Amino acid sequence: MVEVGPGTGQATRRLLDLGANPLIAIEPDPTLAAYLETAFGGRIETWIVALEDAQLSADTFDLAAAASSFHWVDEDVGLPKLFSALRPGGWLAMWWTLFGDGGEPDAFIEATSPLLEGLHSSPTAGEEGRPPHARDSVARLAALRAAGFDDADHELVAWSASWDTEGIRALYGTFSPIARLNDERKTEILDGVARIAELDFGGRVERTLLTSLYTAQRPPA
Numbered sequence: 242m243v244e245v246g247p248g249t250g251q252a253t254r255r256l257l258d259l260g261a262n263p264l265i266a267i268e269p270d271p272t273l274a275a276y277l278e279t280a281f282g283g284r285i286e287t288w289i290v291a292l293e294d295a296q297l298s299a300d301t302f303d304l305a306a307a308a309s310s311f312h313w314v315d316e317d318v319g320l321p322k323l324f325s326a327l328r329p330g331g332w333l334a335m336w337w338t339l340f341g342d343g344g345e346p347d348a349f350i351e352a353t354s355p356l357l358e359g360l361h362s363s364p365t366a367g368e369e370g371r372p373p374h375a376r377d378s379v380a381r382l383a384a385l386r387a388a389g390f391d392d393a394d395h396e397l398v399a400w401s402a403s404w405d406t407e408g409i410r411a412l413y414g415t416f417s418p419i420a421r422l423n424d425e426r427k428t429e430i431l432d433g434v435a436r437i438a439e440l441d442f443g444g445r446v447e448r449t450l451l452t453s454l455y456t457a458q459r460p461p462a
Contacts, residue, residue, distance in 0.1 A: 242256070242261045242263075242264055242265070242302055242303060242304040242305065242306065243264075243265045243266075243267060243297065243302050243304075243305050243306075243323070243326065244256065244261075244264060244265070244266050244267065244305075244306050244307070244308075245267050245292050245305065245306070245307040245310055245311060245314065245319070245323075246267065246268060246269075246292075246307055246308075246309075246310025246311070246313060246314070247266045247267075247268055247273075247277060247308070247310070248268070248270075248273055248308075248309075248310065248415070248417040248420070249273065249276060249277075249280075249415045249417065249420050250266075250276070250277050250280050250281060251308065251415055252306065252308035253266060253277065253281065253285065254280075254281075256306065257281070257284055257285070261304070262284075263285075263286060264284070264285045264286070265285070265286045265287075265288060265302075266285045266286065266287045266288065267288045267290060267291075267292050267295050268287060268288070268289060269289065269290060269291040269292075270289075270417070270421060271289055272420075272421050273417065273420065273421060274287045274289045276420070291314075292314050292318075292319045292322060292323075293314065293315055293318045293319060293322070295322070297322060297323075297325070297326035298326065299325050299326065300325075300326075300327070300328050300329070301326050301327075301328065302326050302327050302328065302331055303327070303328055303330075303331045303332070304327075304331060304332050304333075304334070305323045305326065305327060305331070305332075305333045305334070306333075306334045306335070307334075307335045307336075308335075308336055308337075308338075309336070309337045309338060311335045312337070312374045312375065316384045316388075317384075320333075320384055320385060320387075320388035320390075321388045321389070323388075324388045324389045324390060324459055327459040328459070329459055329460065329461050329462035330458065330459065330460075330461040330462070331458070331459050332456060332457070332458050332459075333385075333390065333455075333456065333457050333458075333459075334454070334455070334456050335381075335454075335455045335456075336452055336453060336454040336455065337374075337375035337452070337453045338450055338451070338452045338453075339373075339375060339376070339450065339451045339452070339453065340448055340449075340450055340451075347448065347449070348442075349409075349437075349438075349442065349446050349448060352437050352441055352442075353413075353433070353434055353437055356430050356433040356434065356437075357418075357430070360418050360419070360430075375453040376397075376453050378395040378453075378455075381395065381455050382394075382395060382455070385455065385457040389459070389460075390457035390458060390459060391457065391458050391459070391460045392456070392457060392458045393455070393456070393457040394455070394456050394457070395453070395454065395455050396453075396454045396456075397451060397452070397453055397454075398451070398452040398454060399449065399450070399451050399452075400449075400450055400451075400452070401447065401448065401449050401450065402447075402448055402450060403445060403446065403447050403448075404438075404445075404446045404448075405438075405444055405445055405446075406435050406438045406439045406444045407435070409434060409435070409438045409446045410431050410432075410434055410435040410438070413430070413431055413434045414427070414431055419431070
């Protein structure tokens with residue numbers, strides 16, 4: 242299979258546990274690619290290249306996946322490339338996990354936003370007047386169909402999770418915009434996250450998450 246933009250490998254690890262072998266990881270950031278090589282050794286093949294520039298052989302993969310990464314890809318280029326790289330009958334899965342339940346404010350995001358100000362703009366923000374990228378099912382499904390995919394489907398899955406202070410600090414350390422920072426800046430942000438968790442949330446952060454999942458199939462031959 243091929244995974245697009247694995248970042249720190251949170252989904253990669255689970256894909257390997259589920260039997261993905263071989264697994265090609267397309268990661269354009271050299272620092273994150275080096276981290277993946279260290280974390281997974283010979284279990285994956287890492288390509289340091291953007292999907293748009295990757296040379297993928299046609300009719301090669303049974304599955305392509307992208308976990309919270311495809312908003313960085315030019316859909317008009319990336320989706321047709323994955324379509325061609327999949328074998329007939331192969332599947333594509335893209336998903337984003339979003340904090341908040343889609344309707345209520347997320348108290349922890351509000352409390353930690355000043356720490357992240359200027360770090361990056363919201364990569365999943367939508368165009369003016371449209372839902373956020375990850376939840377804009379009309380646009381995402383249309384792009385999948387335009388690339389040739391059949392059975393394009395969208396599902397929203399709400400779930401909750403809880404972290405202690407150490408856990409929420411570790412979680413934020415896996416976020417790509419933070420993971421690629423120099424050690425001093427990264428530690429400053431993560432220490433701030435931990436401080437807020439401990440002092441303002443009593444050492445236990447409860448959050449509602451929403452996973453926006455898209456699946457589609459290359460038509461069987």
